[in-house]
Amino acid sequence: MKWINTYILLLCLTASSAFAGSTKRYEFEWKDINTREVVRWEGDTAIVNPRSSITELDCSIKINNRDIDAAIESFGIPKSWTTFTYTSEDDLQKKQVSLQKKAARRGIKMSDDMKSYVIDYQWVIDQSSRELRDAAKDIRSIARRKGYRSRRELVGAFASFVQSLEYRLPPNNRIDDNGKEIITIGAIMPIEVLTNQWGDCDSKSMLFATLIRSIDLTEVVFIVKHEHVFAAVDVIPEPEDQTIRYKGDDWVLIELTDAWPIGRVPEEHIESIDQKQFEIVGLH
Numbered sequence: 001m002k003w004i005n006t007y008i009l010l011l012c013l014t015a016s017s018a019f020a021g022s023t024k025r026y027e028f029e030w031k032d033i034n035t036r037e038v039v040r041w042e043g044d045t046a047i048v049n050p051r052s053s054i055t056e057l058d059c060s061i062k063i064n065n066r067d068i069d070a071a072i073e074s075f076g077i078p079k080s081w082t083t084f085t086y087t088s089e090d091d092l093q094k095k096q097v098s099l100q101k102k103a104a105r106r107g108i109k110m111s112d113d114m115k116s117y118v119i120d121y122q123w124v125i126d127q128s129s130r131e132l133r134d135a136a137k138d139i140r141s142i143a144r145r146k147g148y149r150s151r152r153e154l155v156g157a158f159a160s161f162v163q164s165l166e167y168r169l170p171p172n173n174r175i176d177d178n179g180k181e182i183i184t185i186g187a188i189m190p191i192e193v194l195t196n197q198w199g200d201c202d203s204k205s206m207l208f209a210t211l212i213r214s215i216d217l218t219e220v221v222f223i224v225k226h227e228h229v230f231a232a233v234d235v236i237p238e239p240e241d242q243t244i245r246y247k248g249d250d251w252v253l254i255e256l257t258d259a260w261p262i263g264r265v266p267e268e269h270i271e272s273i274d275q276k277q278f279e280i281v282g283l284h
Contacts, residue, residue, distance in 0.1 A: 024063060025063075026194070030056070031054050032055045032156055032157055033163070033261050034262055036052050036053070037049040038261070041240075043267060044266055055146055061139075061194070064131075068191055071128065071189040076174065078181070081102065119185055121209070122283055124206050128189060128210045132194065133215065136158075136212070139158060142157075151218055155218060158212055159256065163255075165198055165199060165204060166197060166198035168198040168200065169200045170186055171186065186202070188203050189203075190203070190206050190210040200257070201229045201256070208220070208231060218234050220234075221246060221281060225277055230255045230256060233251060237252050240263065242270060
C-alpha cells in the first residue's frame with residue numbers, strides 16, 4: 001500500500017510540473033496617452049503642453065499555452081463546410097440553416113442572404129473573458145499602483161495598453177493541425193492579439209472589450225463603419241469628448257488601432273457618424 005501511495009504522489013508531482021511548464025510570461029511596457037496635457041486640437045493633431053509628462057506603465061502577464069491553442073481551435077469554420085450539393089430549393093435552405101447553426105457555434109455569423117460572413121463579437125468576447133480575466137486584473141493592479149482611481153482613468157490604462165500593440169492585418173484564413181483551411185474573416189481571438197502583440201481594428205477592439213468586460217469595469221459597444229471598427233464606452237463624458245448617443249446616453253468614443261486619447265477619434269469617424277454611415281453593435 002505504501003508503494004502505491006508513493007507512486008500516485010510521483011504522478012501528481014509530474015503532472016503539476018508539466019502544467020506549470022505550459023505557461024509563459026509576456027512583458028509589456030506602454031505609455032498612457034490620456035495622461036498628457038492637451039492644450040487644444042487642430043483637426044486630428046493634438047497641441048500638447050511641452051512641460052507635461054506622460055505616465056509609463058509596465059506589466060507582466062502569465063498565459064497558459066493550452067488556453068491559446070484552445071482559443072485558436074475554437075474560432076472559424078472549415079472552408080469545406082461552405083461547399084455542398086443540393087437537390088431542391090428546400091434542400092438548399094435546410095443545408096444553409098444547418099451551416100448557419102454550426103458557424104454560430106464557432107464565432108461566425110452568416111448574413112441573411114447566406115452569401116457572406118461576419119464576426120460574432122459577442123461570442124468571441126464571451127469565449128475569451130475567463131481566460132483573460134487574470135490579465136485584466138494584472139493591468140488594473142498596475143494602474144492602481146500608479147495612482148489610477150476613477151473608472152475613466154482605468155479605461156484609459158486599458159485603451160492605451162491595447163493601442164500600444166502593433167497594428168497588423170491577420171490573414172482571412174488559417175490552416176489547422178490537420179491541414180484544413182479555416183475561414184476566420186481576417187480576425188484573431190483576443191488571447192492571440194495579447195500573445196502575438198499585434199492585431200487589426202476588429203481584433204484589437206475585441207481584446208479591449210474582453211479585458212474591460214471580464215472585470216466588469218464598464219460597458220462597451222462597437223461602432224462599425226465601412227471596413228473599420230472602433231469602440232464607445234459608458235463613462236461620464238468630459239466637455240471636449242466626442243461621443244455617440246446610445247440607449248439614451250452619450251457614450252465616449254475610443255479608437256484602438258493607434259494612440260488616441262479617450263473621447264477623441266479621427267475626424268473621418270465623426271463624419272461617418274454625422275452622415276449616419278455606421279452601425280452600433282451592442283455587447284450584452
